[in-house]
Amino acid sequence: MMRKFKDDPYILLTSLGLFISLAMVAFIVGLIMVRGLGFFWPRQVLLVELKDGTRYLGEVWETETVSEKQPDGTIKTDHKIQLKIGNRDLYGLDFTWVEEKDVVRREHPPAATVFERLEYGNFYGMMRSLQVGEQIYRDEVERHAREALKIAHRLEKKIEAKQKALNELTAPLNRLQRELSLLKISDEAGQPRVVQKIQRLEREEENLKRRIAEKYRRLNEQLLQLNQEKQKIFLQVQAASGETRTILLADVVRFYQPNRMSRWQKIQLYFSKLGEFLTAAPRESNTEGGVFPAIFGTVMMVLLMSIAVVPFGVLAAIYLNEYAKQGVVVRLIRLSVNNLAGVPSIVFGIFGLGFFIYVVGGSLDQLFFSDKLPEPTLGTGGILWASLTLALLTLPVVVVATEEGILAVPRANKEGALALGATRWQMIRQIVLPNAMPGILTGLILAISRGAGEVAPLMITGVVKLAPTLPIDGTFPFLHLDRKFMHLGFHIYDVGFQSPNVEAAKPMVYTTALLLILIVIFLNLLAIFIRNRLKKKYKASAF
Amino acid sequence: MKRKRSTDIRRKFERRDRVARRIIALGGYGVIISIAAILFFLFYQSLPLSFGAKIKEWFSWTPGDRSDQILLVGVDQYQEVVYFLDQHGEVEFLRMKDRHILLRDSLPLEPGEKIFSADRGSLLRDVFAAGTDKGRILIGEIHLQPRFEGSVRRIVPSLSVEQTFQAETPGDSLPAHIEKVSFRRTEDGLELLAWVNHAGHLFLRIYDPEEETTYRYDLSEQLGNLPITTLTMNYSGETLIVASEQGDLFWFDLLDPEEVVLVDHWRASGVAITAVSYLLGNNAIVVGDAQGEVSEWFPTKNPLQKTKFTLIRRFKPHRNPVTLIAASPRNRNFLTVDSKGEAHLNYATTDATQLEFLPSDYPLQAVAFAPKSNGIVAADSRHRLGVFRLDNPHPETTLHTLFGKVWYEGYQKPAFVWQSTGGSDEFEPKLSLVPLIFGTFKGTLYAMFFSVPLAILAAIYVSQFAPQWMSRIVKPIVEILAAFPSVVIGFLAGLYFAPLFEKHLVQFLIFSVALPVVFLVGVVIWKQIPEETRTRFPRGVELGFVLLVVLAAFSVADLLAFPVRETFFAGDLKQWLYTHWGVVYDQRNSLVVGFALGFAVIPIIFTIAEDALSNVPKSLSSAALALGASRWQTVRRVVLPAAAGGIFAGVMLGFGRAIGETMIVLMATGNTPILDLSPFNGFRAMSACIAVEIPEAPVGGTLYRVLFLTALLLFLFTFIVNTLASLVGDKLRKKYARF
DSSP, X not given: OHHHHHHHHHHHHHHHHHHHHHHHHHHHXXXXXHHHHHTTSOOOEEEEEETTSOEEEEEEEEEEEEEEEOTTSOEEEEEEEEEEOOOHHHHSOSEEEEEGGGEEEEEOOTTEEEEEESSSSEEEEEEEEEEETTEEEOSSHHHHHHHHHHHHHHHHHHHHHHXXXXXXXXXXXXXXXXXXXXXXXXXXXXXXXXXXXXXHHHHHHHHHHHHHHHHHHHHHHHHHHHHHHHHTEEEEEEOTTSOEEEEEGGGEEEEEOGGGOOHHHHHHHHHHHHHHHHHSOEETTTTEEOOHHHHHHHHXXXXXXXXXXXXXXXXXXXXXXXXXXXXXXXXXXXXXXXXXXXXXXXXXXXXIIIIIIXXXXXXXHHHHOTTTTTSOSSSSOOHHHHHHHHHHHHHHHHHHHHHHHHHHSXXXXXXXXXXXXXXXXXXXIIIIHHHHHHHHHHHHHHHHHHHXXXXXXXXXXXXXXXXXXXXXXXXXXXXXXXXXXXXXXXXXXXXHHTSXXXXXXXXXXXXXXXXXXXXXXXXXXXXXXXXXXXXHHHHHHOO | OHHHHHHHHHHHHHHHHHHHHHHHHHXXXXXHHHHHHHHHHHHHHHGGGGOOOEEEEEEEEOOSSOOOOEEEEEEOTTSOEEXXXXXXXXXXXXETXXXXXXXXXXXXXXXXXXXXXXXXXXXXXXXXEEEETTSEEEEEEEEEEEEEETTEEEEEEEEEEEEEEEOOOTTOOSOOOEEEEEEEEOTTOOEEEEEEETTOOEEEEEEETTTTEEEEEEOGGGGTTOXXXXXXXXXXXXXXXXXXXXXXXXXXXXXXXXXXXXXXXXXXXXXXXXXXXXXXTSSOEEEEETTOOEEEEEEEEOTTSOEEEEEEEEEOOOSSOEEEEEEOSSSSEEEEEETTSOEEEEETTTTEEEXXXXXXXXXXXXXXXXXXXXXXXXXXXXXXXXXXXXEOSOTXXXXXXXXXXXXXXTOSSOBOOEEOOOSSTTOOOEEOSHHHHHHHHHHHHHHHHHHHHHHHHHHHIIIIISOHHHHHHHHHHHHHHHXXXXXXXXXXXXXXXXXXXXXXXXXXXXXXXXXXHHHHHHHHHHHHSOHHHHHTSOTTXXXXXXXXXXXXXXXXXXXXXXXXXXXXXXXOHHHHIIIXXXXXXXXXXXXXXXXXXXXXXXXXXXXXXXXXXXXXXXXXXXXXXXXXXXXXXXXXXXXXXXXXXXXXXHXXXXXXXXXXXXXXXXHHSOOOOOOOOOTTSOOOOXXXXXXXXXXXSOTTSHHHHHHHHHHHHHHHHHHXXXXXXXXXXXXXXXXXXXX
């Protein structure tokens, strides 16, 4: 009995290890959850007035308590509030610290309005008047402004459509002009053949110009008119410091008055913001708006990666288990798989950069895109190369999971098939592959989750902070493997560490991080679920 | 008939089977090929670093039978046209591909007047000054202008003479020979001329275009009438170095043209100094003497804060007196030539003599680098011109510069430094991998300190003591945690934990002390619970206990933080660390990285260690328990030794992951490549360095290849670690397979 008595401290110690590990996990996941999910919840807007008469209007972002020992031995405690005051065009900074002891008045004015703008971040202030066209509203500004906002957005859409039409109209001309200017500065500009070509192109240019002139003029006029209309819908908004600003409603994404919103309205707003986050493009150097291009890029990339890695990994796993004889080759393959799993991701990245991009891509450029050189087409980072790099990186995951699936196929089934006269390939196709499918699927899912979370190799093989175009669009050849793309993981790094206004960008980073880990956790849970089903299935059918 | 069809089908299937077999085998071998390709490619990219320099003479020319001395040679940037200036002031431009003299021009000399000495005034332009035996100095410039006509490039040569003047001859009415002239024209147009006449007088003349003033000095007296052999100035016109026949060097400061002062003089050699030249960067000089010794000097501060030229390194000596030194306009290469015409190509940073060659059978009179430093022009005493193609892509790296201490310009002593790019073209790349390797291992070590105990303790608890339901929950959680994107951990570390640690540093320190103390106290209290009650506790109640312990330790830390900070650390721990220990606290430091990286590594170690522990055959532990061992004794004496290999493998794999982890170290450290074990500052790891610098590195350049070498090293580190782990794992499996 004495001995058992001595046991306890050690057992307690081991449990401490587990507890701290789990506590950290819980803390970190909880932190991301709270910060990530809380970002869209409209906060109360606070108006503070300081002793010196300064007034601030903004959201309470953080509070801090600092205790300090004074020279005379007394302890002084200060409370500070961090306010997000927005109005970057007025104050220059989004945030300010206010000392609690300086505050003489604090209230939540019901009319305080938050404007989310396309530029310069949020604006906090009180609406004074609204002008739509020639009409000026001074009463019930908010209600009218809501209507006006819709009108402004409709106008904006029209302008975009016209602009697009205009671009499409001039696109052939631009192409022609580009070709011409390239020819004129090329080395062979003096040769008669080229001179002829230039003259022909110049004639074509003239023709084209003439042909589109009328339409061009009309579109331009319409654009001008719409733009003028747009300029006439604006609000006069007064900031806390007293200045009045004119805010064009076309530049406003949305506005709301959190202090008089009901819970239900807040929930609506919350989901509308969440929807924007998931479906819209980023604004303001990625610190506002949505992450749709990043989600799209991530999905595209892991799809391409899967196309490359799954066949490769499955073949390797089948070879290992069904064909290869135990010996040097198998041991070499296993060693390779183990080491591929252990090689740092950045090494894959630098390999992808040096080999795929510069060697393979560079050579392909020489062969097929030599007319565009020295501007590289495939010889620069792009979604294809990034996917191939990640395919190499995730290969071991697929191999190991597939092997597990193959090993779970009962020997009796396989030998039965062979005994009935099936060739080995027939046996593999009819017996092994269908039964190993859950294993392959597990491998695929794990590879996708790894690929979605990986950043280091991507940032040197084709991920960019802001891709102007998606890798898929309506112009031929629809799928653009040479394009650079955005990625959720890189988005986190870029917005959190490279953006000029990190403090304002933080919520965005937390939300993106939450999205990313939700994706990864979901995929992993799915993999675990499938694997457990696999285990059960074969436990039941084992004989 | 039917039979035939069935064999046909059979054959078809067999053919398919063969094809499938081949494709599948390809998949299998593909894995080996992939890893071999990565390894090979990394080797292939980093190997050229060790190739060294190659030189080849590809053009030589003798203009008839002339023996007048050549004073200056040069070539254009495309190496199409060479020029030379001879002692009669003749300048000839020669197109090399058809040996056609493009232009002959001459300096306006008086009849019979001869040039004694000439000097190029800039590393980037062909401006020069020539001093004659009639005491005149001429300043001119040679232009080798490329013109493009369509795709055809033509070099258009010309010579312009800008200035001629009669040198001062104080107290001596006869015009004096100009024995040796040194000339500089800086980018701002500042013109400096220093010359020695036949009587050994040293004159200096500075023209400041902004003030439109000329300053004239006679510096002879400050030299103590020592006979002067040679002199040079740096290309930014700030210093004048004069060498004497006794081996002394005199250092004049020209920074203030109104007051030129002799800063220092010292004996640099036991014999006469025969050649002195500044290197690119305007900081270091190379000195060659009559015994053939070659040494590099640059100013450093001695302990008394006095700046002095210091002997940095010696290069391979010549067998004969050094006569010429030419500096490369692109890097720290320089060429030394001795009186027998033997030339050494040295690189200053690496103290390597890259090449030794004999450009000519006769002594050389003038040498120059091509503007892109990819060629050398030399003229010998027989008036023969030789042009050499120099293939020297990576002079900056040797084994020593990559892994050893190097004394870089501007440093007070040799050091390990990584600084790959600088602001100007004159930057000296510092490519020591030591700070990066150190950083990688520093981060890894801190991470292992943090994660190994926690992970192993947790694994022991889950596999041995925890109730079934708990391990069923914990294991998948940890597995998912292993897939946690590192960029998220890195971002939290950098943006949340780093400021948090900084703000609550005292709390964290107290907590790390308080936790064990509170834990011990807790154990004592725990023991007060009567034995019978305790044995009736359900399994897993330990977690509740440690929850209380951790909470208690937390409150202790929070309560004590303020008084401790005020009494011991004068109200500010960071300040206190700095004043008492000289430790600078960076917000993103090794503690933060250790925590974050450890967090990333825990799941790996835990999973493998837990597997190893629970795979220890039940028969072993049951036997121990049956023999009367307690639960802990069984774990300690039976289970742990049996699972040791697996645990080791887990630790190794965790180690491997920590070495290669990129995003966490990139985001959670300041990425400063310093060598300092202090936990309160950051580091730069190899992986992060690759990620940051490879996008900017020119393809095929030295930095590019050095980064590939870094990747190769990383690959090899992890290869060794992984192989070790799998070997140990295999051995273990064999050992316990029999139970």
